[in-house]
Amino acid sequence: MTARVGVVTFPGTLDDRDTQRAVRIAGLEAVPLWHRDKDLKQVDAVVLPGGFSYGDYLRAGAISRFSPVMETVIEQAKAGMPVLGICNGFQVLTETHLLPGAxxxxxxxHFICRDQKLRVENAATAWTADYEAGQEISIPLKNIDGRYVADERTLDELEAEGRVAFRYLDGNPNGSLRDIAGITNAAGNVVGLMPHPEHAVEPLVGTGRTDGLGFFTSILKKLVSAS
Amino acid sequence: MARVVVDVMLKPEILDPQGQAVQRALPRLGFEGIADVRQGKRFELEVEGPVDDAALARIHEMAETFLANTVIEDFTVRVDS
Structure with missing residues (x-):
């Protein structure tokens, strides 16, 4: 038996199909979820993929955050369901305040599109357990609204609690404070990052590496061992 | 119909590269003497019915939860007469 991972499609989402594919390659069942549907179809985890939901109108993620599907995602995330936000999905998670900062x-x-080296700082979250703390990976980065900001107190808290999950290496690509590429909530079930693990799961395409596959195998192991 | 204006600005401590780009372009265009530019958003709301305290309270709530992200932005609400 395997686990079911929902992948949300908002109007303007781009990476939902790649994300579904990455989920399947890892051995999970991918379940498409629609932004207007509150029903999560009994999935065990949810990925909010990249793109430009609602055209990034107002602020990236600001309108998606109030969509019907997000009502249930927020409720379930607070109850412990694993949620991963990639790029635009990370922006949605900060707008919901499930993750701090903006x-x-x-x-x-400039819009950036390149392979980006990262260090996995926290390998204890639901989405990073298949990595080792300190492991360096390279996955694509492609965005224009990628500068992570939070007040000093929040940044200090994130650092002290080990909640900086990923840090940019070899140069900060966008001015993110403290080189932060991704963070986790305190419980470790909600993780968001700007770079794209779903584009680095097969040797033939993307970076030519499979450094992103660990996100999806991590959640597979977590969900299957829990059932 | 009455108009209520909500202005949203990045907090002073938040870097505004768009404002900086505008400021840097000014001398080239012959506009001297502008030391700093910060760029914001203005929302003009056409309100149905009276703009009383209750209506303004709702608009304040709207600005706080939706029009502005108070993690990075400040906002002001005023009635446009």
Missing amino acids: MLRNNHL
Whole structure:
């Protein structure tokens, strides 16, 4: 038996199909979820994929955050269901305040699309258990609103509690404070990051590496061992 | 119909690269003497019915939960007469 991972599609989502594919490659069942549907179809975890939901109108993630599907996702995330937000999905998670801080325009104002080296700082979350703390991975980064900001107190708290999950290596691509590429909530079930693990799961495409696959195998192990 | 204006600005401590880009372009265009530019958003709300304390309280709530992200932005609400 395997576990069911929901992948949400908002109007303007781009990476839902790649994310579904990554979920399947890891051995999980991918369940498409629609933004207007509150029903999560009994999934065990949810991924909010990348793109430009609602055209990024107002702020990236600001309108998606109030969609019917997110009502249930927020409720379930608070009850412990694993949720991963990638890129636009990370922006949605900060807008919901499930994760602290906010995402702003890159400090150089350019859209970035490149392979990005990261260090996995926290390998104890639901989505990172298949990595080792300190492991360096390379996965694609592609965004214009990728600058992570939070007040100093929040940043200090994140650092002290080990909640900086990923940090940029070899140069900060967007002005994110303390080189933060991704963070986790205190319980470790909600994780968000700007780079795209779902684009690095097969050797033939993307980076030519499979450094992103660990996100999906991590959640597989967690869900299957829990059932 | 009465108009209520909500202005949303990045908090002073938040870097505004768009405002900086505008400021840097000014001398090139012949506009001298502008030391700093910060860019924000303005929402004009056409309100049905009276703009009383209750209506303004609801607009304040709207600005706080939706129009602005108070993690990074401040906002003001005023009636446009």
